[in-house]
Amino acid sequence: MSQDARAARSATPYWWEAAPPAALPQTPVPAKVDVVVVGAGFAGLSAALVLARAGRSVAVFDAMRPGEGASSRNGGITSGNIRPSFAAISKRFGEKVALGIEAEGKTAREFLRAFIADEGLECDYQPVGNFKGALGYDQYDTMARAAETLSKRLGIEAYAVPHAEQTGYIGTDFYRGGTVRKDIGGLHPGKFHAEMLRVALAAGVDVHGETRVSGISRDGTGFRVATARGEIAARQVLVCTNGYTDRATPYLQRRLIPVRSRIIATDDLPADVMDRLMPRRMMMGENRQLGFYYRPSPDGRKILLGGRDASRRGDPLEPTLRLRAGLAQLFPELENVTLSHSWFGNVAMNRDMLPRLFEHDGIRYASGFCGSGVVWAPWVGSRAAHRLLGAEAGHSAFASRAPAAVPLYRGDPWFVPAIIKGYALQDHLAFRRARR
Numbered sequence: 546m547s548q549d550a551r552a553a554r555s556a557t558p559y560w561w562e563a564a565p566p567a568a569l570p571q572t573p574v575p576a577k578v579d580v581v582v583v584g585a586g587f588a589g590l591s592a593a594l595v596l597a598r599a600g601r602s603v604a605v606f607d608a609m610r611p612g613e614g615a616s617s618r619n620g621g622i623t624s625g626n627i628r629p630s631f632a633a634i635s636k637r638f639g640e641k642v643a644l645g646i647e648a649e650g651k652t653a654r655e656f657l658r659a660f661i662a663d664e665g666l667e668c669d670y671q672p673v674g675n676f677k678g679a680l681g682y683d684q685y686d687t688m689a690r691a692a693e694t695l696s697k698r699l700g701i702e703a704y705a706v707p708h709a710e711q712t713g714y715i716g717t718d719f720y721r722g723g724t725v726r727k728d729i730g731g732l733h734p735g736k737f738h739a740e741m742l743r744v745a746l747a748a749g750v751d752v753h754g755e756t757r758v759s760g761i762s763r764d765g766t767g768f769r770v771a772t773a774r775g776e777i778a779a780r781q782v783l784v785c786t787n788g789y790t791d792r793a794t795p796y797l798q799r800r801l802i803p804v805r806s807r808i809i810a811t812d813d814l815p816a817d818v819m820d821r822l823m824p825r826r827m828m829m830g831e832n833r834q835l836g837f838y839y840r841p842s843p844d845g846r847k848i849l850l851g852g853r854d855a856s857r858r859g860d861p862l863e864p865t866l867r868l869r870a871g872l873a874q875l876f877p878e879l880e881n882v883t884l885s886h887s888w889f890g891n892v893a894m895n896r897d898m899l900p901r902l903f904e905h906d907g908i909r910y911a912s913g914f915c916g917s918g919v920v921w922a923p924w925v926g927s928r929a930a931h932r933l934l935g936a937e938a939g940h941s942a943f944a945s946r947a948p949a950a951v952p953l954y955r956g957d958p959w960f961v962p963a964i965i966k967g968y969a970l971q972d973h974l975a976f977r978r979a980r981r
């Protein structure tokens with residue numbers, strides 16, 4: 546561990562204190578199943594559960610312990626948004642498409658809420674709302690208009706908070722007002738994943754952790770799937786590997802760029818500080834290319850703040866310091882706060898930043914959540930399963946062609962740090978313009 550007082554004491558996710566990923570017993574790999582699912586994160590488990598309950602035999606394989614990918618490392622913010630803004634999607638595809646995606650987000654958030662309630666999942670789900678800060682008054686006006694459209698057209702409880710009323714939501718003067726979405730909240734991702742795994746196992750899903758899939762080949766009308774612990778035949782295959790996609794699925798690998806996202810957690814803060822900085826204990830975010838996302842821990846004692854991490858190897862100190870600086874810019878009184886945790890995980894970016902559900906050469910894929918998969922991954926995973934079952938319920942705005950391949954890319958994202966630096970420069974210039 547680093548001796549630097551500004552570093553965090555632990556490099557493992559804060560969530561793993563209460564819910565470490567489980568090492569499952571290594572049971573024999575069956576000779577044959579109806580469906581093989583690759584990846585045991587939110588998407589893979591959600592799909593497997595639907596399939597098992599529909600009477601299919603399902604084997605799920607994960608190269609790591611189930612959940613050890615992004616699903617137990619994320620911020621737990623149940624956003625169900627997509628990266629391009631409502632205004633950007635409307636401009637590019639028209640307002641009808643933009644509203645269609647927002648409507649699916651609304652359905653997907655409701656699906657998540659009902660899933661947690663109906664299955665009795667203990668995961669600290671808190672539908673507390675989300676505040677998004679505006680960097681300048683022009684941005685505030687655009688965001689306020691988008692909130693009004695969502696409220697009027699889709700009945701989403703969304704409203705603008707002017708600068709003068711901001712401290713009722715967040716104890717900072719950094720923003721120039723913001724918007725609130727009452728339909729967004731938070732959960733404990735480690736507990737949520739552990740609970741999904743419990744329910745999937747109880748439904749008869751055969752989950753094989755620490756068993757990498759190394760290749761998938763056609764075999765008559767079905768497939769042969771090679772794994773680290775033997776081969777298995779399957780009628781259908783669903784790939785849910787998102788930011789951890791590797792050369793076992795080269796078609797997907799060429800279409801998704803893994804990018805690190807990192808979160809820091811403060812040590813416990815006094816209750817009066819939390820009351821001042823996060824009076825409503827809402828989830829928080831902002832409108833920049835490399836915007837921070839942040840939230841109180843479920844017990845309301847810590848602040849967790851996340852953002853992009855431009856490093857590619859090891860666990861360097863620099864990205865932790867960058868997040869620290871972001872935290873101090875928002876909350877100057879936290880400049881010397883001590884950090885309990887700093888960890889990272891991979892998100893998966895595709896070229897148009899829209900999640901995808903598609904088929905290629907008979908293999909189905911559900912991936913590309915672009916850093917927003919707590920709502921989308923369980924939802925898109927379940928839609929993928931319904932499509933495998935041939936059911937109407939598989940309809941989704943994200944069911945379409947595969948995302949475009951990234952030219953010349955074969956799985957080594959050496960260019961990501963340069964792209965992140967470019968975005969940081971754009972953010973810097975946009976911020977200066979916004980504050981002129």
Ligand SMILES: Cc1cc2nc3c(=O)[nH]c(=O)nc-3n(C[C@H](O)[C@H](O)[C@H](O)COP(=O)(O)OP(=O)(O)OC[C@H]3O[C@@H](n4cnc5c(N)ncnc54)[C@H](O)[C@@H]3O)c2cc1C
Nearest residue numbers: 584586587588608614615616619620622758890917918919
């Ligand atoms: C730090 C961080 C913060 C985030 N914060 C938020 C947030 O606040 N809100 C939000 O909505 N989203 C957030 N996200 C995104 C969200 O976590 C992901 O979109 C979501 O977890 C993706 O789920 P998944 O099942 O598709 O993939 P994952 O959970 O990443 O699972 C993919 C699995 O595939 C396995 N795998 C890969 N290749 C193979 C192979 N060949 N054989 C077998 N297994 C394989 C991996 O081991 C991995 O476990 C965050 C992500 C990160 C990393």
